[in-house]
Amino acid sequence: MHSESESSLEEDPSASLLRNTAMEAQAEHAKFKRYKTIYSIMTVLGLVLIVLTFIWSSNYAGGYSLSSPNTEFNWHPLLMVTGMVFLYSQSILIYRTNRNVSKFKVKCIHAGLHIVILILASIALKAVFDSHNFANPPIANLYTLHSWLGILTFSLFCFQLVLGFGTFLYPGAAKNIRAAVLPYHVIIGSAGFVMSIVTAALGYTEKAMFTLSSNYQNLPFSAVMLNFIGLVLVIFGAITIYLVNDRSYKREEIIEDEVALAE
Numbered sequence: 001m002h003s004e005s006e007s008s009l010e011e012d013p014s015a016s017l018l019r020n021t022a023m024e025a026q027a028e029h030a031k032f033k034r035y036k037t038i039y040s041i042m043t044v045l046g047l048v049l050i051v052l053t054f055i056w057s058s059n060y061a062g063g064y065s066l067s068s069p070n071t072e073f074n075w076h077p078l079l080m081v082t083g084m085v086f087l088y089s090q091s092i093l094i095y096r097t098n099r100n101v102s103k104f105k106v107k108c109i110h111a112g113l114h115i116v117i118l119i120l121a122s123i124a125l126k127a128v129f130d131s132h133n134f135a136n137p138p139i140a141n142l143y144t145l146h147s148w149l150g151i152l153t154f155s156l157f158c159f160q161l162v163l164g165f166g167t168f169l170y171p172g173a174a175k176n177i178r179a180a181v182l183p184y185h186v187i188i189g190s191a192g193f194v195m196s197i198v199t200a201a202l203g204y205t206e207k208a209m210f211t212l213s214s215n216y217q218n219l220p221f222s223a224v225m226l227n228f229i230g231l232v233l234v235i236f237g238a239i240t241i242y243l244v245n246d247r248s249y250k251r252e253e254i255i256e257d258e259v260a261l262a263e
Helices: 002-009 013-060 069-073 075-097 103-133 145-169 175-218 221-245
Strands: none
Touching (some): 013 221, 069 075, 069 103, 075 103, 075 145, 075 175, 075 221, 103 145, 145 175, 175 221
16 A cells, blocks of 8 residues: 555656656747747838838928939938848848747748848949939939948948858758858848948938938927837837847747758
């Protein structure tokens, strides 16, 4: 009787394993739910950023066209904030956001987003160069800190795109090389995003000073709106970097995740 009583008090190993697995699943669900909540807030802020930029340029900078240097310029901030800020954030978080999708599919979406960003940024750069070159009189190019950082950020983005595509997608490097390159790929991607935020903030400030001139200090509504856009930009960037760097939100690797396209 005594031995039977003792054995009944001992927990079945399989029951303990099931309970632990259930607890881990609940913790993972709660963690992903928290991530999705913060991610949703970040995404809404990014969309607000695009909409406010469009509204500001439409109401206070003459709108959008391809026939006038002044209005052609307005495509530059709109396309840059859409590509190099909003879509960039979606791209660097896509592995965490789609953690249950096969990594090959996520890689293709990741690369596709980068290609879209490249196209938007290229058009945006053409818009700003055209607005300077075809102005009367012509305006000098690449003389501000914003423009220097912009070219550096765009160049870093292009380097990252070529490196990532060749190493992780096609033709795809060997597993040990991918493992060695991955930390640098992540760091460069995060650094490029931060540089995009800084460059955009400088761009909004530069636009306010060029458009409003001395009236900026009087804080008309157009100036308040631009300052508010800048605040949304910084908050958006900070949340994105938090989500990228918090290791608790990292995607769990599975065997198929190690396969490159060429394999």
